[in-house]
Amino acid sequence: MPGIIRLLNRAYHSSLNSYTMVFFSKNHLLGLLLILVSFIDVWSGLAGLLSVAVANAVAWGLGLNRKNILSGFYGFNPLLTGLGLGIAFDPTWQFYLFLVAVALSTLFITLAFEGLLTKYGLPYLTFPFLISIWIAVLAARNYASLIPAESGIYTMNAMYERGGPLMVRIYQWFGEMEWPLFIKTYFRSLGAIFFQSGLFAGILVAAGLLISSRISFLLSILGYVSAWLFYLLIGASMNELNYSFIGFNHILTAIAIGGFFMVASRWSFLWVILVTPIISIITGAFTLLLEPVQLPVYSLPFNLMVLLFLYAMKFRDRMLLKPEAVVVQYYSPEKNLYIGSNARERFRGKGQLPVSLPFFGTWKVSQGHNGQHTHKEEWRHAWDFVVTDEQDREFEGEGLALRDYHCFDKPVTAPADGWIEEVVDHIDDNPVGEVNIRQNWGNTIVIRHSEWLYSKLSHLKKGSVKTTQGSFVKKGQVLAACGNSGRSPYPHLHFQMQSTPHIGSPTLPYPIDQYLIDAETPVLKLYDFPETDQMVGNLPGEPALSHAFGFKPGQTIRASEDENKLAEETWKVMTDMYKNLFIEDESSGARAYFVTDGRLFFFSHFEGRRIGMLYLFYLAAYKIPLTYVRNLSIRDTYPPSSFAASPMLILQDFVAPFFLFIRPVFKLETGKREDDLDGSTLSLHTSCEPGIGIWNAPSYRFRIQLGRNRIQTLEINSGKNSFTIRFNDYA
């Protein structure tokens, strides 16, 4: 029995997502509405569904990627082809034979485009549908048994007469309503995506769009309005918009560029407006080109435009945020924006090779990036470090001898694991105050960390190098001593990252993964650039934290609440196909996605039911540095989508591309630590302030108690309620 249920469940998900994927969404309500819309013409709806079913079943049977099938990636093109053919031909048995074959070919064409385009990191959109339906329509002219339906796609007006018997009444009512042409055309354009020309269909689609995403809805209007205005201004034939159902190209392009492939922002909105004329030009040109063969352009303008735009964006060197490409796709413009916008901040170092400061203890940045002395132009992304005493002096005594300098002869360490690429160790240290311009960099070590990432340490002390070319060195390993060789009047350490292996290579702006600014209140910096005059040092990890938050796939945690006010939950640590890690609550299926690099742990987002202990844990441990700094306090903001829908949140969705007024704040303060050689005990105090606009969630204070290298308890206080969650059986 469960076998059947599983099958139905899969069929449901893969089919529904095939419908929603047309609008770049996974919202099931939208899916149901779209199915409804497709069945306004029963035969067309049936053909679409059949086509989806055939494609998905064959994909599954062939053993294609299941995640793709369930996401509807292989279903939406066959769906469109099916709908298109369904509306064009009468439902004879020969037609269904034809349909199955076309569905199959659409699937194959989908795979071909997937193979072709993903190489360039581009989506295949509805190209497979286009090719497939063009071929099918042309071929069908040879088959006598296929009878073009009255409401064939060339005479779209005829569509008014068809429509399911069920709908006829309402349908007519809508038809008789006196709508301004401008609005009518908008709804018709939406309906046309599903080959429906009626207003009713368009209104349903619009409603679905609004439910699934406020930003998509807004974009659909923006795309449509700018098209309308452009047609008006340029004096184009309004008929193109009104009667040939081309408007949807503008709408789909707007959604794709404005919020799906790009993070919604005023820049993405600006681009939606800027590409409007291009869409129209493509439309005009291809309509004429295809006329001799009597083929409509369908969604060709949308496909070409989006592909061109995305491809062009890949060539950018700078200003990568105007607009910013979506890196992790959540299939919702809102999530892409909310999670993406602070992800840029939060994920800054994700996937990067962590680089530490190349010394022990606290040193002072005597010259940072774009420094006033020598860190200019190609060499601007470099640091100079010195050691200073309590009086902020670099030397003791008169500073006339190299030995007087606090940094002189201090160990220099490897900033990350790597291979020694180059070593120079024979250049004399300059007497204080003199420079050696001939051998600019003095004694130097270049380390290769990856094929494109090198670090360089310069002005080392003559004869101090403790490694050899070609050796493998470990992060933190002592390599040499700080000296005064090369262009260095006073002893200091020059450190830079570069992408080529030469001494004298230009510098690369590459951040230090984690460091502490030593000040009255110490500041922890993550993936940042130490600045001139800051006192900076590496900081050791706190094993109690790195063990406790080192969740490994396969791990199981039982969470129980002391007074049984909350039901016990069993959490499993898992990883998906994309190697995303998450904790899943077995009973509810809720998932808290997290990221960790061993130095920092944070949750990226939460999916599922927003009650229960996993959700509270997500809020409580939103961002945890795995290191201990006394009196550390950090802040972060949750994506507004971490909270259940509320009127203000909906309003926020509408204005989100322009400004965020809902900024739920996460705060963390380190409590007392009892450190010990056998492992520390410590607590973290965190809080969640949903802030203005979210009335339906309380503010929480949390206390995470750690000991024996694991989380012991999570205390939660929400004003009226307080709980203590215990973490059991996790090792």
Add this chain to the structure above:
Amino acid sequence: MDKNHYDRPLITRIEAGMPGKFGLRSELPPTTHIDGQPVAELIKTYGSPLFVFSEQTIRSIYRKALKAFTTRYPKVQFAWSYKTNYLSSICNIFHQEGAWAEVVSGFEYEKALENGVDPRKIIFNGPGKTHEELVKATENGSLIHIDHLDELYTLIEVAESTERKPRVAIRINMDTGIYPMWDRFGFNYENGQAWDALNKIMYSGKLELMGLHTHIGTFIMTANAYAVAATKMVELARALKQKFNFQVKYIDMGGGFASRNTLKGSYLPGSDTNPSFDEYAEAISSALINSHFTPDDLPLLILETGRALIDEAGYILTSVIANKRLSAGRRATIVDAGVNLLFTSFWYQHQVTVAQGVSQYREDTTLYGPLCMNIDCIRESINLPVLNPGDHLVIHHTGAYNVTQWMQFITFRPNVILIDGTGETHLIREKEGRESVSGKELLPGHLKNIRE
């Protein structure tokens, strides 16, 4: 207005800056203020003699020493050696700076606890720990450094009755080229005792081995001795890793760094010849870093530095009682602080300066304390300006060992004050009275009456 200082007449031989047996005759300026506080005022308020500690000096020397190590080695921990100076105020300055406690007796252990030190950060050294002390230290999770086999056996016994396993290290003595070799403490490295003891600990399974400890001596004038010692410690750590796949958590290199003081019999002043923190740090950290340890599993380096951290922060202010001329014609000055307060004058030639305007005339003088004992001599020969009774002198670098080893002989111990970072003075140990000396005496009935 101050009266002009009276200079008594004086005849001196001209010596043109030649270093004599007792070093260069440097002419030091008078010390009229300590941390901005006038010496004369301090004596007026708190009496003479007077111990003065400078909080600012303590903190700045501590930070300097710490920096010398942390810029060379990733994990460093100082443990304040209580015996050097266990005035609670002094200990707590070090604890505030982050130092653990190193104690060598039940009394010191209790004192550290009372000062609020986390018991797991107390290192319990010394050859004379009692059974009860071991039980208590075990239950508290303190770090017990085993001095001899009998103690090891006692601890194994203790382990049977306590809930926790004793957390231990062994003290190791070794030849580092230093004379005298302190081989009366701990287990010898060269003859294999240390390795035997470690094997016993590992096989017993009753003790939790945490680290290795050595203390090669005190006032070590050559940093290289530490490099030798550290290398031998690393050897033992490596043997443990090889044989038992056991990783020691720390290596404790003990104390022994020389302070800025000048040892008796030295030609040159200690501040010029003694190794700096940087030199000791370089010797120890290079030995550890150039070892088999990978950067990730370098053990914690513990240092029990005593005198080098506190000597400079301590002063004794004293007043001239009288001047005398000795039989051979030599000038002698008697001051009110003697070896009862300045125990370290047996080892050091303490620097002494005057506290008020100086005359241009100087004379080779012997400085005596007020005790009615022949040994009560603070400096046998020091070039001082002529002094009158009531003048004040400042004895420098007296922070280590004096307030723990001072003697109660024929008189009371004086006030001890601390000048804090803002220049404010705090009385941190009150002058003793009759009660402190005789208060604990009990008089048998038949001795109560001395008259018929």
